[in-house]
Amino acid sequence: MISIEEALQIVQAQEFEPAIIDKDLQSSLGHCLAEAITAPFDLPDFDNSAMDGYALCGNHQTYRIIGEVAAGDTSTHRLQDEEAIRIFTGGRIPENTTSVVMQEKTEVAGEQLTIDSTVSSGQNIRPKGGELRAGQKVFSPGHQITPASIGLIGSLGKPSVKVFKKPSIHLITTGNELITSGTERKIGQIYESNSLAIISALNQFGLECQGNQQIEDDFELIKTGISNYLNQTDVLLLSGGISVGDYDYVKAALEENGVQEIFYKVFQKPGKPLYFGRKDNTFVFALPGNPASSLTCFYIHVLPLLLKISGSQKPGLTKVLVPLAHDYELKGDRPAFLKAHIENHQVTILDGQSSSMIYSLAMGNALACISTPQKFKAGNMIECALIS
Ligand code: AMP
Ligand code: MG
Numbered sequence: 132m133i134s135i136e137e138a139l140q141i142v143q144a145q146e147f148e149p150a151i152i153d154k155d156l157q158s159s160l161g162h163c164l165a166e167a168i169t170a171p172f173d174l175p176d177f178d179n180s181a182m183d184g185y186a187l188c189g190n191h192q193t194y195r196i197i198g199e200v201a202a203g204d205t206s207t208h209r210l211q212d213e214e215a216i217r218i219f220t221g222g223r224i225p226e227n228t229t230s231v232v233m234q235e236k237t238e239v240a241g242e243q244l245t246i247d248s249t250v251s252s253g254q255n256i257r258p259k260g261g262e263l264r265a266g267q268k269v270f271s272p273g274h275q276i277t278p279a280s281i282g283l284i285g286s287l288g289k290p291s292v293k294v295f296k297k298p299s300i301h302l303i304t305t306g307n308e309l310i311t312s313g314t315e316r317k318i319g320q321i322y323e324s325n326s327l328a329i330i331s332a333l334n335q336f337g338l339e340c341q342g343n344q345q346i347e348d349d350f351e352l353i354k355t356g357i358s359n360y361l362n363q364t365d366v367l368l369l370s371g372g373i374s375v376g377d378y379d380y381v382k383a384a385l386e387e388n389g390v391q392e393i394f395y396k397v398f399q400k401p402g403k404p405l406y407f408g409r410k411d412n413t414f415v416f417a418l419p420g421n422p423a424s425s426l427t428c429f430y431i432h433v434l435p436l437l438l439k440i441s442g443s444q445k446p447g448l449t450k451v452l453v454p455l456a457h458d459y460e461l462k463g464d465r466p467a468f469l470k471a472h473i474e475n476h477q478v479t480i481l482d483g484q485s486s487s488m489i490y491s492l493a494m495g496n497a498l499a500c501i502s503t504p505q506k507f508k509a510g511n512m513i514e515c516a517l518i519s
Contacts, residue, residue, distance in 0.1 A: 132396040132403075135466055135502075138432060141393060142407065145414065147365075147440045149295040156285055159276050161337020162294035163442035168270040170287055173260035178224035182255045185215040185237060185244055186228040190252075194244045200225065215244045224256055231255035273444035275337070295442030298365035300333060301342040302326055303356050305372040305381060306420060309345060324489065325370040325418075325425045332429050335519075338437060348378035357388045361413055365440060368433065371420030374404045381417045382406060390415050400465040401486030402428040414440075422489040427468050427498060430518055448516040450500070453478040455511045461504040471499040471515060478515055492518075 133141075151165040180186065180200075187194055187210075194215035200208060202221035209226040210216060216225050224231070230250040238245045263269065269283065276284075276294070284292060309323035310316055323345055330340045341364065346356045353372065360367050372381040382395065390408040397405045401424035406417035416433050418425040435447040456477040461467055470481045470491040480499055483491035497515040507513070 132398050133394050135397060135399050135431070138394055138397045138405070138407070139435060142432060142436045143439065143446070145409070145436065145439070147412065147414075149298070149440055149442045151293055152296050153291050154294045155291050156281055156289065159292050159294055160278065160281060162276050162292075162297060163444075164270055164272050164274045164276065164292060165295050165442060166293040167268060167272055168274075168284060168287070168289070168292070170263040170265055170267045170269055171289075172265050172287075174263040174286065175257055175261065176259060178228075178259050179257050180218045180220055180222045180224060180231050180255060181257050182231055182233040183219050184231050184233040184255065185246075186210065186218045186225050186231050187215050187246075187250065188212050188227050188229055190229060190249065192245060194246075196239070196242050196244050228256065229253075271444070273442055275441075275443050275445065297338055298437060298440050299341050299363070300338060300366045300368065300437070301360040301364040302329060302340050302344075302368045302370070303353070303360065304343075304345045304370045304420075305348060305353055306345075307348045307378065309371075311345070325420065325422055328422065328426050328489070329368060329370065329418075329429055332426065332434075333437075336434065336437065338441070348372060348380060350380040350384060353380050354384040354387050357384055357390075361388055361390070361410060361415075364413055366433075366437065367413060367415045368429075369415070369417040370425050371418075373406050373417040373419060385415060385417065397432075398465055399431075400463065400467040402431075402468075403465070405432060407432070419486070421486040423470065423492050424486040426489070426492060427486075430498065430516065431468060448498075448518065450514055450516050452512045453497075453515050455480070455507050455509055455513050457509050458507065460506045461501050463504050465504070466500075466502045467504070468516070469499040469501060470495045471497045471513075473497050473515060473517075478513055 189212040194213055197214050199217040200222040201219050229252055232246050232250045236247045304326045308320050310320050312322045326343050333340055346352050369381050372379045390410045393407045395406045404419045405428050408415040418428045438445050453473055454477050456479045459480050472479050472495045481491040481495050496519045497517050500514045
């Protein structure tokens, strides 16, 4: 059995060269950049008005209005002292403009403009290069593209970006007791839910599951299911059947398919029977079937691999140090990921820590990462991984 740190290091050390593809900017959300993005020009690249109002020349009480500049107007205007020009937000600032006064602070009578208050030099002018300078580095390779990133890259006039291809992912859930939600259930059966949670967690991080199959606890069927997915995927995830029960066939079925075990069993709670293996360029994680175990193992161990092979710079979930809201004792000897809720800058460890219980995970927003079981006091700082 290996430690959590060893497991994380082993996963991090895996070599994998994600393919680089050109992606239309609009469909690049969630991809990681494979190129650096640099501003090709100043942003904005001309002085422009931050307000609907009047561009003024000099510092006076009254001005003569000589014309108008709307947003998108490409003509050049020039002001003389005591002249003003009607201007709208985004409009190009005329030469010799001292400042822009907002229209709410003005009165107009024919060609004459009177202003209510003094306007300081440069006021309400968005200067050329005020946001970005030409040549300025905007994103490094590995940046995961967000809606705002897309807006920014679009404003730099770039219609497409070089990104790392997202990994293909397949999922097999195993268990005789599992039936699909919406179908009639007999006593002894349960609704299969791990695939729903895991696929949603993939989606949460901008990834998709290309195929998903439910297989009963049958060695041959599991072996064939693995074989069908193995050659067409970057990452194969399995849930259930990886522990020591008589019907736990996943490990043997992986071996029969030539998957090399990299580790099996991690000294942690929940999720001790976690399996990680590889066949050529396909990575395999077999997650314990208990719902809270499988999702916790996904967040803590699978996500870092997925981020790495997606070309991301991020190591995994965002972690924060938060004071404990109450006294808490973690018993046992294993490091633990506890279902927890952060609110008002403190963390509460939730009831229902059993690995079978998804309710408490659904009520929480974090996993409290406790490396040494011990008694904690309210106010002790706890490392928490944010799950939502
Ligand atoms: P296993 O890891 O196969 O021994 O399963 C451990 C526990 O998790 C059992 O109570 C299973 O019924 C439950 N379980 C396994 N797979 C799933 C699944 N896909 N959805 C919901 N519960 C599951
Ligand atoms: Mg099972």
